[in-house]
Amino acid sequence: MSDELMTIRQMCDAFGVTPRTLRFYEARELIFPQRRGQHRLYDRRDRARLTLILRGKRFGFSLEQIRQLLELYEPGSRNETQIAATITIARERLADMERQYAELREAIADLAEQINDAETRLSDATHSKRSG
Amino acid sequence: MSDELMTIRQMCDAFGVTPRTLRFYEARELIFPQRRGQHRLYDRRDRARLTLILRGKRFGFSLEQIRQLLELYEPGSRNETQIAATITIARERLADMERQYAELREAIADLAEQINDAETRLSDATHSKRSG
DNA sequence: CCGAAAGTTGACGTTCACGTAATCGAAACG
């Protein structure tokens, strides 16, 4: 079984994206599949990165922000200055996410309350109809 | 003081948006400022809606999704079918937000860990430099 | 009363994140 390398189609089926999307992410330097001849082949590392990309997107990060964060996940040989810069950026993103987390909690409570109110209104309307 | 009505510029300063943005939201039927002659005037209701709009945006909702949610906040005279439909949509958004909330918690922990690892690598690199 | 400031309506431009052909080469299949 091809546990190691996957074709673009296998990737698309596995992650629910289109070939266009994978090539686009590659053009933006978010993933770096190898080539067999002209064809792309995606390994575990590419899959891990894609998972992170899609997660980042769900939180509203831009592809460029995600690209910067992905550097953090690469134990790659980069110099101290670059690592420090990446950490700085990551801390900012983390702060963003923590703010979003807190605000989301409020928003959820708020929306739940509004739904409750609306359900009450709906219920009242139904009853008044019955008694009218 | 103009506690009740605000001009477009006052709104922009208060909310950190541009006039274009406010007119755009109006065109998309997210806010409905009154007119004094040709000029727009925004009241408390408009401000409340704009607050919700900007919050929704921070969570990655589209303006159309936000518009639908805003209906929930209007005790307006709409029929039961419409209220029920709005509630259904709102429940879906609420579910989205709850999923996002849970996933965000994981992502925060994950990112914090990566930052820690990177800090360790950075620290190690600094020490090895000092002892090399 | 008048000229700058503020606001209005188009209309076209822009960025992001892809979608959608069109065309091509390689590869698998009957």
Added chain:
DNA sequence: CGTTTCGATTACGTGAACGTCAACTTTCGG
């Protein structure tokens, strides 16, 4: 051995959410 099929490349198109510019009113301070 021809022909689908899969993938690659190039390039133009698209929708969302505005930015920007032009051409006009409208309004307000001096």
